Amino acid sequence: MTALSNTWFAERLGDHAIHSQYLEDHHPTHMPCLEIRRLDWAHAAEEAKRLDMRLVAVWATEAGKHDVDAEGKRALYTYMAFAHPEHRHALLRTELSAENPEIHSISNHYISASRMERNIQDLFGIHVIDTPDNRQWLKHEHWPEDAYGLRHTFDSKTPLLSDPERAAIDYEYVPCDSECAYEIPVGPVHAGIIEPGHFRFIAVGEKILNMEERLGYVHKGIERAMKGRTVSEGLKLAARVSGDSTVGHAWAFAQACEYAANIQIPSRASYLRGVLCERERIANHIGDIGAICNDAAFAFMHIQCSRLREDMARLNKGIFGHRLLMDSLIIGGVAHDISPIMCQKIIQQTRDIADEVERLRDIYADTPSIQQRVIGAGIVSIDDAKDIGLLGFAGRASGHYPDERIEEAYAPYDELDIAIPEGKLGGVSTRVWVRFEEIAHASRMIIAWLENLPKGDIQTPWIAPEAGISGFASIESWRGEIAVWARFGANEKIDRYFVRDPSAINWLGLELAVRTVPVPDFPLVNKSFNCSYSGNDL
């Protein structure tokens, strides 16, 4: 971690006559927030694209209660965050006109911005100019037209009632007029034990021509529910943005708060956070590899993998108090210290599981029935992956390698030499290969940390920042980068929480991957991404 202010992006923007002003109330300084003029918004995104930066997120916020102007009005802001492999993250902010809030779309430069811009329209009522897709996203059709969930004037405390006149309105799916093609609607309630969402397939014969996602079914108002919580109450909520990446989400939230408050956690705590996060990575990869094989009727792998996953859950319960590691992080550190005996137990299990996985991997690689299904299925090309900014293992399978453990190099990853598997073919088999590799790498990391676990405290006392201070953090969860921006309000409470789960971007990857794939292969391809519905819908 460096304390130096990162001026690279501001200078590049300056080269193109985009004036930017550094905002003092944003932390950390190596991921600065710059205020730009509204007129420069789309131009700045264009420059970022030219600089080969990756779009992290686009979001909006109202000024906090502490920031109300003399007439009692609150300013509206939009933010966008970019990341560069060498020059890290930079945030841009601009203020919108209060009477007529509108902003130019940047979807022409970054297609992944489209759904995020639709969320801005849905939850703030900000008009996005020149957007390629004007349909509602999280705000389903039955919501009353004037319901904007994140505006302070909106009554967020009572359940929203459907507008009976709007209940019959259908979402406009991409149509297909061909007589040879037919539509298959699936969901929101799916056939298995999974989350809800709607998929609309347009198929010709057996092959998928186009698949369109309609998500938002599990929208739980998480961003709004965070408002007014203390950091410890907030952490409990953040840990449940997506249950399978509870460590990743809790870490991202905690780190954003810790950056905002300018506190540094003890190195023992950061080592333990690393152990928790990598255990989560291993458990999810193992579970998913089993499930992918199960979708291709290779039940043996599924049974073996779910056995290993259960072994991990049981040790998690014994040592960290929760089978899925929920609430194992606290603000300023971690909740549980571990004794040398526990440390040995984790090391032993990590070794055992890594060995077992290698054995299973050999069997998987030598079984033609599964190999025939996974090789060449569900390909996302390198160009497409770069275009949408595909994250995590899915990106790494498609020749796009953003990994915050290396780029942002936050503790404890700054002390390790991290190898990332560099896949190129971008199909199901490559994603499985990347996952196998990551299990091996994560195992080595866990053992390296635990063998050199520093002594000392596991928590730094929390001192809340002043009202108006914001922090931004980016954590590499098992699924990919989780970005969190949090601003503090009065009385040490959280005033605004924005989170971007990697699924918000990787869902686009799935849409691209299933084109020309036979319909029965969809579950296989879907499982190889395993995007979170809850993390996307918030």
Next chain:
Amino acid sequence: MLRILHQIFKVGTITEPLAASNQFELLGSQLNAAIKQQFQGSLAIRLVDAGSCNGCELEIHAANNAYYDIERFGVHFTASPRFADMLLVTGPVSINMKTALEMTYDAMPAPKLVLGMGDCAANCGVFGKDNYAIAGNVSDIIPVDSIVHGCPPTPTDLIQGILATLQS
């Protein structure tokens, strides 16, 4: 193939035996008896995630793993509500999932048993009832026979919940 067989024999049977004093197994045998008596040995469950964080789904998957092997008691998860004896609901009910939940419930045949799984199903959990995007907990939307608490409930808790629903 030899390696597959080798792996299978090396791991052996890990499913925990019924006679053990283990709480799960005791529950299992009671559940087995209840399902035999009431459903002729087969209880079909349809899961609806009405807004969960997916933590509950992970534990339902775990209940199907070789350690717990919930299927040996006659419990299996079905794809259609049309032949489901029980509806298992996770999560607070989001306003966007309310209609889908009601439709699934309506599509079920009698006796329409309903089990709410997790603190969210019970009382909306960390997401809160005072939330615009949440229509309410499960019993606010459809009749519920029993609730299993936990965040998320463990596979053992789930078995207990299914048993309690059958006994209710």
